[in-house]
Amino acid sequence: xxxxxxxxxxxxxxxxxxxxxxxxIGPLLNLALWSVAExxxxxxxxxxxxxxxxxxxxxxxxxxxxxxLGTSVWIAVLTVVFALALSIPAGYALARLKLPMRALxxxxxxxxxxxxxxxxxxxxxxxxxxxxxxxxVFAVVLVHAAHGLVFxxxxxxxxxxxxxxxxxLAARNMGAxxxxxxxxxxxxxxxxxxxxxxxxxxxxxxxxxxxxxxxxVPQVTTLPLLLYNAAMGGNYQVASITALILLVPxxxxxxxxxxxxxxxxxxxxxx
Amino acid sequence: xxxxxxxxxxxxASIAVRDLHVAYGGTRVLHGVNIDFxxxxxxxxxxxxxxxxxxxxxxxxxxxxxxxxxxxxGGQDVAGLPPEKRGMAMVFQSYxxxxxxxxxxxIGYGLKLRGKSKAEIAAxxxxxxxxxxxxxxxxxxVTALSGxxxxxxxxxxxxxxxxxxxxxxxxxxxxxxxxxxVMRHEIRAIQQRLGLTAVHVTHDREExxxxxxxxxxxxxxxxxxIGTPEEVYDRPATAFVANFMGxxxxxxxxxxxxxxxxxxxxxxxxxxxxxxxxxxxxxxxxEAVAYFRDDVARLDASDAAAGEDLLVPGRIAARAYPGGVYxxxxxxxxxxxxxxxxxxxxxxxxIGLRIPxxxxxxxxxxxAGIAA
Numbered sequence: 001x002x003x004x005x006x007x008x009x010x011x012x013x014x015x016x017x018x019x020x021x022x023x024x025i026g027p028l029l030n031l032a033l034w035s036v037a038e039x040x041x042x043x044x045x046x047x048x049x050x051x052x053x054x055x056x057x058x059x060x061x062x063x064x065x066x067x068x069l070g071t072s073v074w075i076a077v078l079t080v081v082f083a084l085a086l087s088i089p090a091g092y093a094l095a096r097l098k099l100p101m102r103a104l105x106x107x108x109x110x111x112x113x114x115x116x117x118x119x120x121x122x123x124x125x126x127x128x129x130x131x132x133x134x135x136x137v138f139a140v141v142l143v144h145a146a147h148g149l150v151f152x153x154x155x156x157x158x159x160x161x162x163x164x165x166x167x168x169l170a171a172r173n174m175g176a177x178x179x180x181x182x183x184x185x186x187x188x189x190x191x192x193x194x195x196x197x198x199x200x201x202x203x204x205x206x207x208x209x210x211x212x213x214x215x216x217v218p219q220v221t222t223l224p225l226l227l228y229n230a231a232m233g234g235n236y237q238v239a240s241i242t243a244l245i246l247l248v249p250x251x252x253x254x255x256x257x258x259x260x261x262x263x264x265x266x267x268x269x270x271x
Numbered sequence: 272x273x274x275x276x277x278x279x280x281x282x283x284a285s286i287a288v289r290d291l292h293v294a295y296g297g298t299r300v301l302h303g304v305n306i307d308f309x310x311x312x313x314x315x316x317x318x319x320x321x322x323x324x325x326x327x328x329x330x331x332x333x334x335x336x337x338x339x340x341x342x343x344x345g346g347q348d349v350a351g352l353p354p355e356k357r358g359m360a361m362v363f364q365s366y367x368x369x370x371x372x373x374x375x376x377x378i379g380y381g382l383k384l385r386g387k388s389k390a391e392i393a394a395x396x397x398x399x400x401x402x403x404x405x406x407x408x409x410x411x412x413v414t415a416l417s418g419x420x421x422x423x424x425x426x427x428x429x430x431x432x433x434x435x436x437x438x439x440x441x442x443x444x445x446x447x448x449x450x451x452x453v454m455r456h457e458i459r460a461i462q463q464r465l466g467l468t469a470v471h472v473t474h475d476r477e478e479x480x481x482x483x484x485x486x487x488x489x490x491x492x493x494x495x496x497i498g499t500p501e502e503v504y505d506r507p508a509t510a511f512v513a514n515f516m517g518x519x520x521x522x523x524x525x526x527x528x529x530x531x532x533x534x535x536x537x538x539x540x541x542x543x544x545x546x547x548x549x550x551x552x553x554x555x556x557x558e559a560v561a562y563f564r565d566d567v568a569r570l571d572a573s574d575a576a577a578g579e580d581l582l583v584p585g586r587i588a589a590r591a592y593p594g595g596v597y598x599x600x601x602x603x604x605x606x607x608x609x610x611x612x613x614x615x616x617x618x619x620x621x622i623g624l625r626i627p628x629x630x631x632x633x634x635x636x637x638x639a640g641i642a643a
Contacts, residue, residue, distance in 0.1 A: 164367065169332075170363060170368075173332060174384060175384045175432065178353075
């Protein structure tokens with residue numbers, strides 16, 4: 001009786017795990033399959049001809065894909081620089097200084113996420129048209145940074161708040177000026193959190209679609225826009241390969257978070 | 272442990288605190304504190320939590336802003352100066368070692384700020400480490416050290432900058448009992464050798480008494496008493512100090528003055544204090560409260576002759592054996608009294624509680640009400 005119950009539980013556990021794995025890995029497998037399918041049409045369940053022709057096409061130096069990957073990375077890097085330049089001082093102020101209406105400031109950075117993004121970006125695009133920056137990398141960076149600031153500011157504030165005040169006071173006590181203390185003690189100790197927030201902003205920028213679509217098209221083509229065009233054009237191979245490329249940084253980020261970010265920093269996010 | 276001195280004996284700086292008021296977010300924590308710290312002295316700030324001792328230390332170091340009053344170090348008022356301009360080195364309760372730096376970088380931090388070369392820093396740190404019994408630990412991560420070792424690195428960091436003043440914020444409270452005993456003596460020995468002015472905050476009475484030349488007992492943001500360990504222990508100025516220094520037994524008394532001296536009455540017991548004893552003049556008249564320690568009273572037969580002592584009849588309510596002596600709880604004069612005695616007595620026995628008069632700390636009942 002007990003044996004039946006335990007084997008039943010075993011079967012249930014295995015099938016649940018299998019279902020979970022299918023949901024998680026199934027779409028990825030499909031992507032991988034599509035990326036090496038040179039010919040695949042109904043009624044075949046599997047590709048008819050396999051090959052790396054589309055990989056070669058995507059990675060050809062003159063190809064659209066490499067150019068838009070370059071654009072995507074360039075925009076992401078600028079977005080990170082822009083977001084960190086704002087979020088390091090803002091995060092420090094929110095964590096350390098006695099700010100009136102601190103909660104309101106924190107909420108303000110959340111605001112761009114609080115409304116339907118299409119509505120916001122249409123208006124942003126209109127304003128950018130009027131001041132003549134629509135279709136520039138700068139405009140796309142601005143839009144991405146506004147989107148990324150909520151994460152970078154909140155995470156930076158959490159990272160600074162997790163630095164023990166006594167560690168800063170010890171540096172002051174040893175004779176360091178406030179600025180020196182910040183650069184030799186506070187910033188290095190908050191660095192893992194700030195780097196994580198930078199990576200997060202980088203990833204958000206890398207696969208941001210809506211904003212780029214409204215303020216960047218047609219002059220600025222990022223990887224997600226290329227993916228969209230490829231998918232709309234029925235070129236599932238290029239779309240799959242692009243999607244797989246977009247996946248790589250996310251996996252690296254997850255590994256970084258797992259390795260370097262302490263639980264006490266994560267616990268303070270948004271607090 | 273300390274083998275050789277990293278630098279020759281130097282003179283500590285003097286500190287004069289005048290009418291110091293400190294408030295935290297609208298709540299006044301220090302109400303006009305006046306103390307002088309002479310060069311080379313070791314002073315312990317002692318008090319229960321919330322009494323303001325840590326605030327006083329943090330005001331000295333510049334970590335909390337001063338509301339009014341002055342802190343004069345070597346003739347200059349530093350009350351308005353930031354922490355980095357005060358020339359005081361602090362050892363924190365949490366040690367506050369920088370986890371992203373090695374032992375060398377931690378101890379060398381202050382030297383680097385002072386523009387010392389790499390070689391000079393390495394030499395000084397190595398000297399400091401052998402002085403502290405941690406030779407060869409330069410490249411260790413501070414997170415890999417034990418509590419006692421971290422404590423020494425924290426001390427080394429503070430001493431490396433040759434401060435005139437060493438501030439100690441409960442530095443031993445995170446150590447286990449055995450290492451704490453060793454560190455007490457080490458810190459005291461180092462302070463003596465270097466001639467530093469040390470200010471030590473603690474809530475541990477024994478630690479304060481064994482380390483310091485002078486105790487400052489604080490109560491609710493004010494100084495209750497300043498004196499040598501003997502003075503504070505044997506002649507507490509107030510009921511609070513008596514109680515805090517371990518005289519936890521309380522007997523209500525009535526004091527009647529007369530031509531020949533004074534008469535003390537508690538319950539059925541009386542005792543005479545002769546005028547010649549000198550103590551009689553100091554006694555408050557009327558209702559009073561006497562404080563005394565567990566170890567000054569003895570158990571005697573209830574009908575023994577009182578002699579020079581106060582003999583209060585009582586009954587044994589509880590007994591414990593903490594080792595060496597028996598510890599009794601005695602009901603006498605309507606109070607519960609704790610007494611140590613070498614002999615074993617049965618519960619419920621009627622006894623006489625013998626207390627030498629000179630070991631009683633007697634204060635007017637009105638004042639004692641605050642402490643009890």
